[in-house]
Amino acid sequence: MARGIDRRLALGTLAAGLAAPALGRTPFVVDGAGRQVPIPARVARVFPAGPPAAILLYTLAPDLLIGWPRANRPEEREFLLPEVGSRPEVGRITGRGNTANLELVLALKPDLIVDSGSVRRTFAELADRVQGQTGIPYALLDGRFEATAGSLVTLGQLTGRDERSRHLATWCDETMKTLLSRIDGVPAERRPRVYYARGPRGLETGLAGSINVETVEFLGAVNVARDGVGGGLAQVSLEQVLAWNPEVIVTIDQTFAANVRSDPAWRGVKAVADGRVHLSPKLPFGWVDFPPSVNRMAGLWWLAKILYPALVPEDIRALTRDFYTLFYHVTPGDAQIDRVLKGRD
Amino acid sequence: MQPLRSLGGGAVAASVLVLGIVVAFAVGRFPVSLADIVVALWSRATGVPSGLSPAVEAVVFQIRGPRVLAALACGAALAVAGAAFQGLFRNPLVSPDILGASSGAALGAVLAILLSFGIFGIQAAAFAGGLLAVAAVYAVGSTIRSGDPILTLVLTGVVLGSLLGAGVGLVKVLADPYNQLPAMTFWLLGSLSATSPADLVPLIAPVVLGALVLIALRWRMNALSLPEEEARALGLPTGLLRVAIIAAGTLTTAASVAAAGIIGWVGLVVPHLARFLVGPDFGRLIPASALLGGGYLLLIDTLARTLGPVEVPLGILTAVIGTPFFIWLLASSRGGWS
Numbered sequence: 001m002a003r004g005i006d007r008r009l010a011l012g013t014l015a016a017g018l019a020a021p022a023l024g025r026t027p028f029v030v031d032g033a034g035r036q037v038p039i040p041a042r043v044a045r046v047f048p049a050g051p052p053a054a055i056l057l058y059t060l061a062p063d064l065l066i067g068w069p070r071a072n073r074p075e076e077r078e079f080l081l082p083e084v085g086s087r088p089e090v091g092r093i094t095g096r097g098n099t100a101n102l103e104l105v106l107a108l109k110p111d112l113i114v115d116s117g118s119v120r121r122t123f124a125e126l127a128d129r130v131q132g133q134t135g136i137p138y139a140l141l142d143g144r145f146e147a148t149a150g151s152l153v154t155l156g157q158l159t160g161r162d163e164r165s166r167h168l169a170t171w172c173d174e175t176m177k178t179l180l181s182r183i184d185g186v187p188a189e190r191r192p193r194v195y196y197a198r199g200p201r202g203l204e205t206g207l208a209g210s211i212n213v214e215t216v217e218f219l220g221a222v223n224v225a226r227d228g229v230g231g232g233l234a235q236v237s238l239e240q241v242l243a244w245n246p247e248v249i250v251t252i253d254q255t256f257a258a259n260v261r262s263d264p265a266w267r268g269v270k271a272v273a274d275g276r277v278h279l280s281p282k283l284p285f286g287w288v289d290f291p292p293s294v295n296r297m298a299g300l301w302w303l304a305k306i307l308y309p310a311l312v313p314e315d316i317r318a319l320t321r322d323f324y325t326l327f328y329h330v331t332p333g334d335a336q337i338d339r340v341l342k343g344r345d
Numbered sequence: 346m347q348p349l350r351s352l353g354g355g356a357v358a359a360s361v362l363v364l365g366i367v368v369a370f371a372v373g374r375f376p377v378s379l380a381d382i383v384v385a386l387w388s389r390a391t392g393v394p395s396g397l398s399p400a401v402e403a404v405v406f407q408i409r410g411p412r413v414l415a416a417l418a419c420g421a422a423l424a425v426a427g428a429a430f431q432g433l434f435r436n437p438l439v440s441p442d443i444l445g446a447s448s449g450a451a452l453g454a455v456l457a458i459l460l461s462f463g464i465f466g467i468q469a470a471a472f473a474g475g476l477l478a479v480a481a482v483y484a485v486g487s488t489i490r491s492g493d494p495i496l497t498l499v500l501t502g503v504v505l506g507s508l509l510g511a512g513v514g515l516v517k518v519l520a521d522p523y524n525q526l527p528a529m530t531f532w533l534l535g536s537l538s539a540t541s542p543a544d545l546v547p548l549i550a551p552v553v554l555g556a557l558v559l560i561a562l563r564w565r566m567n568a569l570s571l572p573e574e575e576a577r578a579l580g581l582p583t584g585l586l587r588v589a590i591i592a593a594g595t596l597t598t599a600a601s602v603a604a605a606g607i608i609g610w611v612g613l614v615v616p617h618l619a620r621f622l623v624g625p626d627f628g629r630l631i632p633a634s635a636l637l638g639g640g641y642l643l644l645i646d647t648l649a650r651t652l653g654p655v656e657v658p659l660g661i662l663t664a665v666i667g668t669p670f671f672i673w674l675l676a677s678s679r680g681g682w683s
Contacts, residue, residue, distance in 0.1 A: 051523075066542055072520065077581075199528060200464045201539040207655065233527045236653040237538045238408045240374040242400050252524075255463055265407030265541065268400030290523030 024261055025253050029157045032116075032142030032150075033124035040111040040137055043159045047105055047136075049093040049115035049290035052143050056116050058084065059168060060152060061161050066090060066108050069100075074344055076284035078336070081329050091097040093130060102241035106134055112158060116151060117143035127273060145214035148294050149173045171326060172297050176218070182311045183220045192307045194221045195271065196289075201250070202256040202266075203238060207231050212289045215296050216250060219251045221307050245270050248307060249277040252289055254343065272343070278306050279343030281320075284328065297322045301339075316341065350522030358633050362417075362640035369413045369647045374654065375404045407542060415540045415548055415604055416646040417639035420611055422552040422601040424638020426594035427612030428619065428630055432566045433590050434495055441598040441612035444502040448509035449478020450602040455516040455529045458682065464539075467532070468547065468603045475599030478509055482592060534658030535606035537646050548604040555597035559631055562589060566627035608642070608659045610667030615641050617674050674675050 028036040048054035057065050062081050067090035077085035089101030090108065093115065105113070111132040113134070115127060117144050131138040139158055141151040149169035156165020196213050198204040206212030208223045209231035217223055224244035225236065249271040251257050257279035264270045280288045280299060287299025301319045305312040316336050325331045332340065371379045381397055385405040388395030395402065426441035434443065444450065453474020457467040479502075486501035487494070488491050513533070520526045565586055568576045598612070618641075619633040642659075645666065649657045 117416060198524070199531075199539075201541075202526065202529065203539045225654065233531075235531050235536055235538050235658070236655055237412075237650050239404055239650065240654050242404060242408075243375040263407075263541075265403045268398070268403045285522075292523075 004214075011184060011191075015165075019130065019279075025155050027157065029139070029154055031127075031139045031154060032147065033140045035124060035127065035140065037131075037139045037158065038137050039158055044111045045108070045112075046159065047090065047100075047108060047110035049100075049113055049138075050117060051092070052293035053114045053141065053290060054114040054225045055285055055293035055295050056151060056155060057114055057143065057159075060155055060165055061159050062329060064159060065111055079324060079328055079330055079332060079340070093126075097196045102130065102133060104137075110136055112136065113138040114141065114155060114158070115139070116141040117259070119143075129204045143292050144211070145218055145292070145296055148297060149176075152294065153254035166295075168327065172294070175297060175300055179219065179300060179312075183301040183304070183308060186220065186308065186311075192221050192248045193244070193246050194250060194268075194307070195224050195241060195244060196258055197249055197251040198233070198253055198289075200252060200253055200255040202253065202260060203241075204233055204235055206289070207234055211292050214292070215288050215299055215303055216307075219300070219304055219307055221248070241266075242268050247271055247274070247276060250280060250303070250306070252275065252280045252282060252286060252343075254279060254345065257343065281340045281343050282345065283340050294327065350383050351590075354619075354624075355629060355633055355636070358619070358636040358640065362636050362643075365640045365643045365647070366413060366417075369416070369643050370405075370409065372647060372649065372651050373404065373409055374488040375400070375408075377401050377404050377409075381405075408540075411542045411545055412537050412540045412646065412650070413643060415537050416643040418545075418549050418552045419537070419601040419605045420615070420638040420640070420642025421606065421635040422597035422638070423491075423608065424615035424619070424634040424641070425556050425559050425631055426598045426637075428616035428627070428634040429566065429590050429594045430612075431616050432570055432622075432627055433453055433587060434499055434500070435570055435595075437617070438613070439499075440609070441594055442506070443499060444482045444595065445478035445506040445509060446475040446595050446598040447602055447607050447609075448506040448513070449481075450475035450599055451607055452478075452509045452512045452516070452534055454532050454603075454606070455513050455520070458525050458528050458532065459516050459520055465547075468544070472547075472551075472599050472603035475602055476595060478505065479591065479599075481594040485586075492666055507580065531658070532606045533660075535608040535660035535663075536649070536656055536658055537605050538650065538656045540604070542633060544604055551596045551600035555593040555595075555600070556635055558589060558593035559597075559633075561629040562586065562593075563627045566590070566631070605659065608637075608663055610663040611638055611642055611645075614663075614667045614671050614674070617671070621674065 026038045028038045031037045045066050046057055048069060049067050050056050051069050054065065054068050062084040065084060065087060067088045069092035071089040071331065072080060072085050093100050097341060113130065113136050117123065117278050119140055126129055127138045127140040133288055141154055149172040152165045152169045156162045194216050196206050196216055205225045208226035210233065212233060213223050224246045247270055257277060260266045260272055260277055272276055280286065281302065285295035285303055286290060288296060298320065301312065301314060302316055320340060321331060354381040370382055381401055382405055384395050385397055385402060389406065423441055430439045430441055430443055431437055450471040453470035454467050462470060473521035482502045482505050487507065489497050517526060517529055520529060565581060566582050568579055569583065569586065573583060615638040616634050619630055619637050623629040623633040645659060645662050649659055649662055
């Protein structure tokens with residue numbers, strides 16, 4: 001499977017990085033886009049090009065994070081290291097829609113720029129260009145959910161945090177393997193049919209194959225929105241949802257989750273009638289969808305328990321505490337875990 | 346052109362509309378037979394239990410029914426405002442957003458999405474944004490006292506509209522790219538997919554009010570196409586008339602945009618189609634535009650929700666269908682505008 005490939009890629013990257021000094025050249029790693037990124041001699045400050053990279057970096061090496069693409073809100077900061085969660089907003093580098101000025105990036109004197117997301121040509125060329133303009137190594141990590149562990153390892157090599165990165169990557173790998181092996185035996189016809197609802201009316205959804213439903217699809221559930229064009233977000237009508245008649249609805253919208261049970265129009269949907277509408281936790285970062293980074297790993301156990309309650313006996317509260325302690329460097333109390341699990345802001 | 350008119354363009358428009366309503370009720374992604382729809386309506390009217398499944402009832406009364414009514418209201422709203430504004434500005438290329446109603450509504454809506462307002466908050470902000478934008482255009486336009494007042498007003502509308510568009514762009518840059526930005530994009534492309542029964546009153550009340558004003562003024566609009574001095578010589582209070590038409594047209598447009606997002610082309614194309622059917626006399630043109638606009642958007646929306654499982658944004662369909670249609674209309678009704 002793809003994870004095997006990622007691991008081989010990660011090992012290959014490691015080998016390349018170690019072999020390079022023997023050739024008398026700057027050591028480098030191969031990033032998610034297959035680009036050779038020089039390993040900076042000393043890494044003390046890292047500029048995250050977007051929210052996914054910022055979260056990845058925060059979980060691995062919070063001390064290196066220069067700032068956040070978007071400032072965290074107070075309720076989010078509660079689940080982050082106080083001195084890091086409140087670091088300033090520095091904008092994002094995203095192709096033409098830059099909000100971070102490259103001169104500002106330079107003024108912040110980063111030793112490394114990290115982006116995580118699509119590794120297609122557009123973004124690889126953007127990375128090359130920024131690296132050329134600023135002279136700062138720019139690593140583009142693969143943002144796909146399945147590549148999370150590999151991206152952590154690559155970032156570990158770039159920042160000299162190999163040991164911790166491998167520890168986190170192993171946690172991700174084991175979580176994914178454990179859950180997949182349990183689901184493996186579920187026959188196709190018993191796989192839950194899921195509708196992923198966004199927007200206050202629940203009528204925006206991620207089509208099959210979109211980044212928004214990676215966690216749902218990773219767990220072998222059937223995304224009912226599978227026969228649309230392309231693989232992004234789309235708008236559908238409630239009539240269409242009734243026709244799909246999903247067994248489970250996963251949503252990230254509080255308004256929708258609060259209203260759907262009392263809305264007569266939704267009463268005919270099986271998931272609503274059966275009380276299987278689930279609001280995803282989102283503090284400090286979303287559990288199933290956005291930003292698409294390692295934060296989704298927290299949601300994997302939660303989602304697995306929703307989709308296959310019989311196969312996941314683990315206590316989600318304990319898992320939440322462990323994940324937050326390991327990845328976010330804070331141990332939430334019971335009341336905080338309650339709030340997180342309710343999906344409130 | 347003449348044979349069509351003698352057939353009774355109004356009758357043509359009305360029958361297209363009735364046919365459109367029947368088709369719209371009968372088709373959709375959730376299979377409901379025409380017989381079931383009749384049973385559901387009959388049961389609702391008489392109070393006798395229909396015996397239909399809750400899902401079928403929900404489709405008829407909660408989803409498809411409200412959506413059909415909303416499409417009719419939005420289409421009629423945009424078309425009457427378009428017809429009135431084309432007459433008012435003596436220009437066939439004018440659409441109801443000429444005075445910034447749509448861009449103001451767009452800015453209101455994206456700001457509301459940025460600030461995480463609820464559904465009604467977004468619609469209210471869009472409605473208020475539309476009205477405020479036109480009020481601002483009118484205020485600025487009437488303080489400039491040089492040259493042709495109508496031309497000044499149109500130019501002010503274009504300029505302020507583009508400023509508001511820049512504001513929309515700024516808000517999109519500031520938006521969270523994972524959640525708010527897609528929501529803004531969907532809203533700006535226009536859709537009726539999320540219409541619920543609760544949306545109908547805030548949509549239909551201002552549309553009916555504005556349309557009634559325009560229908561009441563329809564005979565006087567003919568005089569507005571005369572040069573300013575001639576109209577005044579006839580004893581028409583042209584300034585007052587103009588304000589009333591702008592206010593009524595803005596009311597219908599803002600209500601439509603608040604409910605359905607930005608839907609271009611309807612307000613531009615439909616009045617031409619109506620003129621083709623009933624001639625340039627506003628006495629008949631305004632009611633015919635309302636009928637045709639409702640039918641036209643209903644048809645487009647029926648396509649939007651039946652073409653595939655995913656909704657095609659209305660703004661895209663109206664442009665794709667409207668452009669060739671408009672070109673054909675231009676070619677075939679040469680001299681029709683006068």
